[in-house]
Amino acid sequence: NAGVTQTPKFRILKIGQSMTLQCTQDMNHNYMYWYRQDPGMGLKLIYYSVGAGITDKGEVPNGYNVSRSTTEDFPLRLELAAPSQTSVYFCASRQGESVTEAFFGQGTRLTVV
Amino acid sequence: AQSVTQLDSHVSVSEGTPVLLRCNYSSSYSPSLFWYVQHPNKGLQLLLKYTSAATLVKGINGFEAEFKKSETSFHLTKPSAHMSDAAEYFCVVSDGAGRRALTFGSGTRLQVQP
Numbered sequence: 007n008a009g010v011t012q013t014p015k016f017r018i019l020k021i022g023q024s025m026t027l028q029c030t031q032d033m034n035h036n037y038m039y040w041y042r043q044d045p046g047m048g049l050k051l052i053y054y055s056v057g058a059g060i061t062d063k064g065e066v067p068n069g070y071n072v073s074r075s076t077t078e079d080f081p082l083r084l085e086l087a088a089p090s091q092t093s094v095y096f097c098a099s100r101q102g103e104s105v106t107e108a109f110f111g112q113g114t115r116l117t118v119v
Numbered sequence: 120a121q122s123v124t125q126l127d128s129h130v131s132v133s134e135g136t137p138v139l140l141r142c143n144y145s146s147s148y149s150p151s152l153f154w155y156v157q158h159p160n161k162g163l164q165l166l167l168k169y170t171s172a173a174t175l176v177k178g179i180n181g182f183e184a185e186f187k188k189s190e191t192s193f194h195l196t197k198p199s200a201h202m203s204d205a206a207e208y209f210c211v212v213s214d215g216a217g218r219r220a221l222t223f224g225s226g227t228r229l230q231v232q233p
Contacts, residue, residue, distance in 0.1 A: 041223075046225075047225060047226070048209060048223035049209070051221075051222075054220050096163065098163075100221075107165045110162045110163040112161070112162040113162055
């Protein structure tokens with residue numbers, strides 16, 4: 007019953023540091039997504055992937071990179087952390103288009119100081 | 120392009136009274152619509168979904184929503200609020216085109232007063 011697993015749950019970074027947020031799912035879903043949620047706001051799409059080897063930008067991709075070498079894993083990389091990247095990050099997966107719901111991880115709370 | 124507007128950022132009700140959370144959408148295609156709930160410091164949980172079958176959709180915990188194409192609305196209702204319903208609620212649209220992603224509304228925070 008693992009579903010979508012994100013690590014770490016919390017992290018504090020200094021400006022300019024790098025880190026990778028991990029996301030893995032065990033449901034054999036093709037689609038995976040990274041969203042960020044700022045206080046009082048909805049979720050904004052950072053990057054998404056429709057299958058291994060395929061990634062594409064969302065609404066707010068600047069400052070982030072992703073890769074999708076396997077169906078299960080979809081890590082999100084922050085190269086030079088900035089205070090504007092302080093947020094809660096959610097990974098999600100979905101079987102296919104349109105009619106299927108997404109399953110979300112528990113989130114990673116990132117603070118950049 | 121698809122978009123979602125949640126008409127109220129905050130809704131406050133008394134326990135035992137009805138809940139109405141309003142959502143309007145815009146989609147170039149036949150949309151799928153979802154309501155998710157987020158309890159404080161938790162992830163997102165699916166409440167219900169509309170996928171072009173019945174227009175009245177029943178979800179978990181007594182919630183339901185009605186898809187009205189003519190009004191481009193998908194309002195969430197519950198006959199009687201419970202204290203445990205206090206949370207953030209997100210209306211979400213997916214039209215299966217373009218980025219094949221889910222587009223979120225800005226959320227409605229539901230407060231339930233004793």
